[in-house]
Amino acid sequence: MKKLINAPDKVVDEALAGMAAAHPGLITLHTEPNFIVRADAPVRGKVALVSGGGSGHEPMHGGFVGRGMLDAACPGAVFTSPTPDQVLAATKAVDGGAGVLHIVKNYTGDVLNFEMAADLAKEEGLDVGAVVIDDDVAVQDSLYTAGRRGVGGTVLAEKICGGAAEAGADLASLAALCAEVKASVRSMGLALTACTVPHIGKPNFALGEDEMEFGIGIHGEPGRKRVTLEPADRVAEMLMAPILADLPFKPGDRVLLFVNGMGGTPLIELYIVFRAAHEIARRHGLTVARSLVGNYITSLEMAGTSITLLRLTDAMIAHWDAPVLTPSLRWGA
Amino acid sequence: MKKLINAPDKVVDEALAGMAAAHPGLITLHTEPNFIVRADAPVRGKVALVSGGGSGHEPMHGGFVGRGMLDAACPGAVFTSPTPDQVLAATKAVDGGAGVLHIVKNYTGDVLNFEMAADLAKEEGLDVGAVVIDDDVAVQDSLYTAGRRGVGGTVLAEKICGGAAEAGADLASLAALCAEVKASVRSMGLALTACTVPHIGKPNFALGEDEMEFGIGIHGEPGRKRVTLEPADRVAEMLMAPILADLPFKPGDRVLLFVNGMGGTPLIELYIVFRAAHEIARRHGLTVARSLVGNYITSLEMAGTSITLLRLTDAMIAHWDAPVLTPSLRWGA
Numbered sequence: 001m002k003k004l005i006n007a008p009d010k011v012v013d014e015a016l017a018g019m020a021a022a023h024p025g026l027i028t029l030h031t032e033p034n035f036i037v038r039a040d041a042p043v044r045g046k047v048a049l050v051s052g053g054g055s056g057h058e059p060m061h062g063g064f065v066g067r068g069m070l071d072a073a074c075p076g077a078v079f080t081s082p083t084p085d086q087v088l089a090a091t092k093a094v095d096g097g098a099g100v101l102h103i104v105k106n107y108t109g110d111v112l113n114f115e116m117a118a119d120l121a122k123e124e125g126l127d128v129g130a131v132v133i134d135d136d137v138a139v140q141d142s143l144y145t146a147g148r149r150g151v152g153g154t155v156l157a158e159k160i161c162g163g164a165a166e167a168g169a170d171l172a173s174l175a176a177l178c179a180e181v182k183a184s185v186r187s188m189g190l191a192l193t194a195c196t197v198p199h200i201g202k203p204n205f206a207l208g209e210d211e212m213e214f215g216i217g218i219h220g221e222p223g224r225k226r227v228t229l230e231p232a233d234r235v236a237e238m239l240m241a242p243i244l245a246d247l248p249f250k251p252g253d254r255v256l257l258f259v260n261g262m263g264g265t266p267l268i269e270l271y272i273v274f275r276a277a278h279e280i281a282r283r284h285g286l287t288v289a290r291s292l293v294g295n296y297i298t299s300l301e302m303a304g305t306s307i308t309l310l311r312l313t314d315a316m317i318a319h320w321d322a323p324v325l326t327p328s329l330r331w332g333a
Numbered sequence: 334m335k336k337l338i339n340a341p342d343k344v345v346d347e348a349l350a351g352m353a354a355a356h357p358g359l360i361t362l363h364t365e366p367n368f369i370v371r372a373d374a375p376v377r378g379k380v381a382l383v384s385g386g387g388s389g390h391e392p393m394h395g396g397f398v399g400r401g402m403l404d405a406a407c408p409g410a411v412f413t414s415p416t417p418d419q420v421l422a423a424t425k426a427v428d429g430g431a432g433v434l435h436i437v438k439n440y441t442g443d444v445l446n447f448e449m450a451a452d453l454a455k456e457e458g459l460d461v462g463a464v465v466i467d468d469d470v471a472v473q474d475s476l477y478t479a480g481r482r483g484v485g486g487t488v489l490a491e492k493i494c495g496g497a498a499e500a501g502a503d504l505a506s507l508a509a510l511c512a513e514v515k516a517s518v519r520s521m522g523l524a525l526t527a528c529t530v531p532h533i534g535k536p537n538f539a540l541g542e543d544e545m546e547f548g549i550g551i552h553g554e555p556g557r558k559r560v561t562l563e564p565a566d567r568v569a570e571m572l573m574a575p576i577l578a579d580l581p582f583k584p585g586d587r588v589l590l591f592v593n594g595m596g597g598t599p600l601i602e603l604y605i606v607f608r609a610a611h612e613i614a615r616r617h618g619l620t621v622a623r624s625l626v627g628n629y630i631t632s633l634e635m636a637g638t639s640i641t642l643l644r645l646t647d648a649m650i651a652h653w654d655a656p657v658l659t660p661s662l663r664w665g666a
Contacts, residue, residue, distance in 0.1 A: 002525045002542065004602040004638060006564040011601065014565075018604030021611045022624040058600035078601075192335045209335065231339040232347075264597045266633045267391040268344065269337040271351030278354045291355040294661075295628070300599045301636065305337060328627075330664045 001201045003301075008198035012055045012077060019062055023327045026066045033083065035090035036062045037072045047165045047174050048072065048094035051103040051158060052082040053110055056197070057218055060155065060297045063328030069162035070103075070326070078197050078300075079219045081109030087117030091128060099127035099171035103157055103178060105150030106134035129171050131178035133157055135187045135308065137246045138215030138223050149217050152260050152308035153185035155296045156320075159329065163319030181316065186243045189306030190223065190235065191216040191262060195299050214238060218262075218299045232269070236276035239307040244284055249311060251285025256292065256320065258308040263298035265305055270294065273305050281309070290320055296328070334534045336634075341531035345388045345410055352395055356660045359399045366416065368423035369395045370405045380498045380507050381405065381427035384436040384491060385415040386443055389530070390551055393488065393630045396661030402495035403436075403659070411530050411633075412552045414442030420450030424461060432460035432504035436490055436511060438483030439467035462504050464511040466490055468520045468641065470579045471548030471556050482550055485593050485641035486518035488629045489653075492662065496652030514649065519576045522639030523556065523568065524549040524595060528632050547571060551595075551632045565602070569609035572640040577617055582644060584618025589625065589653065591641040596631035598638055603627065606638050614642070623653055629661070 005011050016036070020029035027036050035052070042048065051061045052074030061073035071094035074082035091100050100121070104114045111132055118128040135153030142149055161178045169177065191213045194203035204220040207213060212230070215223025230238065249255065259274040261267070274293050281288050289312055297306075310316070323332035338344050349369070353362035360369050368385070375381065384394045385407025394406035404427035407415035424433050433454070437447045444465055451461040468486030475482055494511045502510065524546045527536035537553040540546060545563070548556025563571065582588065592607040594600070607626050614621050622645055630639075643649070656665035 002545075002562060002636065004525070004565045004568060004598060004606050006566050006605065011605065014608050015601045015604040018606070018608030018611070018626070021621075022604065022607050022626045055601060056599075058604075063600070192337070212335075229335060232337045233339050235337060263599045264634055264636075265337060266389075266596045266631060267396070267628070268348045268389065268633070271348040271355065271391075272339065272344065273337050273351070274355050275347050275351030278351070288354075293351070293355045295600070298599060300601070301597055303335065303597075303634065325664070331658070331666070333665065 001196050003198060005198055011198045012075060016075065019327065026325060026327055030093065033086040033089055035072055035074045035086055036065045037094055038066050041071050041094045042096040044096045045098050046096050047098045047169065047171050048096055048100045049103060049162055049165055050090050050094060050100055052087060053105050054079040054081060056300045057297050059328035064158050064326050066326030067333060068166050068322055068324035069158055069329060081107065081113050084113045084116040087114055088120050091117060091121045091126065095126050099129065101171060101174050101178065102128065102130040103154065103161065104130055104132045105154050106132050106147055107144045107149065108146060127171055129175040131175055131182055133182050135185045137186050137188050137242050142217055143221040144219060151189065151218055152187040152258055152297050152306050156185060156256060156258065156308065156310050157181040159324060160316050160319040162324065163322035166322060181310065184311040185308060186246050187306055187308040188239045188243050189216050189304060190214045190239065191302050191304035193264060193303040194220055195302040216304060218297060220299060232272045233276040236273050236280060240277055240280045243307060243309050247311065249284065249286060249309065254287045254289040254312045255281060256290040256310040256312055257281055257288045258292040260297055260306045260308065261295040262302040262304035263295055264301040264303040267294065270305060277307055289317060334529050336531060338531055344531045345408060349408065352660065359658060359660055363426065366419040366422055368405055368407045368419055369398050370426055371399050374404050374427045375429040377429045378431050379429050380431045380502065380504050381429055381433045382436060382491065382494055382498055383423050383427060383433055385420060386438050387412040387414060389633045390630050392661035397491050397659050399659030400666060401499050401655055401657035402491055402662060414440065414446050417446045417449040420447055421453050424450060424454045424459065428459050432462065434504060434507050434511065435461065435463040436487065436494065437463055437465045438487050439465050439480055440477045440482065441479060460504055462508040464508055464515055466515050468518045470519050470521050470575050475550055476554040477552060484522065484551055485520040485591055485630050485639050486643065489518060489589060489591065489641065489643050490514040492657060493649050493652040495657065496655035499655060514643065517644040518641060519579050520639055520641040521572045521576050522549050522637060523547045523572065524635050524637035526597060526636040527553055528635040549637065551630060553632060565605045566609040569606050569613060573610055573613045576640060576642050580644065582617065582619060582642060587620045587622040587645045588614060589623040589643040589645055590614055590621045591625040593630055593639045593641065594628040595635040595637035596628055597634040597636040600627065603638060610640055622650060
């Protein structure tokens with residue numbers, strides 16, 4: 001295992017300490033239990049957004065904490081759900097009196113632990129809603145999930161709902177907007193290499209030099225099939241076809257096209273995939289109104305990519321464009 | 334070779350097309366020869382900043398084109414200098430009548446080709462200045478360089494000079510500011526893995542499972558020595574010690590601490606390195622006034638990191654903080 005770490009059991013704590021040291025004006029780190037809040041939390045009168053999940057998917061979610069996006073993020077151990085006490089503590093820390101919305105990726109542990117935390121928070125008198133994102137069209141169930149997995153669509157939901165929350169939306173409207181994003185977004189990914197969870201110390205699966213895992217999950221869980229490595233244009237076709245068919249996306253739709261890196265794939269390759277996906281979208285009659293390209297929801301050092309397509313409304317575009325000031329997504333602020 | 338590409342000889346052209354498709358409001362791509370300009374170029378009355386270099390270091394430099402940073406970037410083939418005709422065409426395209434400053438990384442081919450382009454531009458009546466960045470303390474000369482190599486300090490020079498140019502600095506002041514950044518910045522890097530140039534098709538060197546290359550260059554050229562893999566805190570010490578000694582940095586100095594990923598190292602590890610480097614800086618009596626953590630000057634999919642330390646003045650801080658609107662660095666705009 002070749003990693004820039006000190007000890008496997010210190011990876012998350014030390015990375016969080018590094019994040020806090022790097023972004024003192026944007027975020028504040030709480031420990032025991034671990035969670036990150038925006039530096040000015042709680043924001044009085046604003047609905048607070050809380051997300052979280054296993055570590056190893058950086059910058060998700062801690063990198064998305066800040067003005068215009070998440071109020072708090074709860075990082076679990078690597079590829080492990082955060083605990084209910086983390087989520088409860090974060091929920092209470094950011095509640096500004098207008099309620100809290102949990103944005104949860106659909107993994108069994110995440111869903112259970114966020115639900116338990118929400119129940120406990122409600123017992124303490126807080127107003128808590130939740131939306132579970134399940135945008136991955138690759139598989140119906142997986143090693144970690146009943147139903148579809150939550151992947152890249154979560155980044156878009158967090159930004160769009162963050163913009164709306166900053167603009168004053170109440171909890172019910174925010175939950176409705178988040179549900180609308182969830183209903184309008186689809187994703188699919190593939191891997192060229194495995195990754196190594198630090199406390200396991202060896203790759204989570206093996207791929208031949210000419211193989212790729214198609215429909216992979218962000219924890220390296222198996223996808224739809226193992227296939228021969230294809231050129232980037234063909235890879236983009238393989239990812240876009242099931243996405244386009246699933247919603248389905250229709251000619252005339254405006255979309256946000258998000259090409260994500262799994263962590264070990266260089267940006268030059270992601271732009272090659274983006275070019276191909278953009279052309280496929282155009283041929284399908286879609287208007288790519290907004291774009292995102294880069295490493296936003298990763299699987300440690302895994303090489304690979306995922307494509308996420310979101311059908312946009314005017315409101316979604318406005319909230320996407322709204323100012324955001326987080327460690328990993330910033331504009332207009 | 335496992336890459337998301339179509340053909341080795343199309344990598345740069347297709348990635349540039351993808352970039353242009355992803356960021357239509359920010360940048361415009363010119364082809365034959367290839368260069369990227371900010372969408373509103375030329376900006377009348379503003380000094381234009383032009384940089385460039387081999388591709389494979391993304392987002393450098395194309396990702397830094399836009400308001401508040403570069404006016405143009407000239408991407409060569411992978412790990413290959415841009416040609417004089419690219420640089421000349423870009424220089425002419427962005428000249429707004431107030432002159433053009435070339436910011437050049439110190440590699441022999443880059444320096445020669447930028448000089449040739451500057452000479453040709455001057456013959457056509459343009460006012461052109463140049464600063465060569467050479468911040469790498471690892472080696473005095475290398476396979477690609479007479480003198481020290483230009484690495485991470487270039488990102489900081491481009492942002493700070495970009496801020497000053499936007500604020501109206503003239504060519505002489507900008508060249509002086511860029512020279513001051515050059516004189517105040519030092520870097521050092523290491524690699525855990527090699528990378529593969531697409532048209533070569535095999536890794537550019539081999540490292541054992543317990544080895545790292547210390548003082549590596551961004552093209553994988555050999556560094557100071559090959560050593561045994563060390564924990565992240567020790568790695569940070571090994572990189573920081575020669576940086577701190579070289580300028581030298583003194584107690585009381587305010588610095589920008591930049592922990593860069595080489596492309597294949599996940600963000601969670603970069604934050605672990607940042608934590609350690611931040612603590613070393615603090616022990617040395619430095620105030621880390623600004624930070625940058627992520628993949629900004631890479632070597633394709635190489636795993637590894639570099640640390641860059643810049644001694645800040647009030648003016649540098651103001652220009653660093655100024656709004657920037659590029660594909661890969663954005664805030665306040």
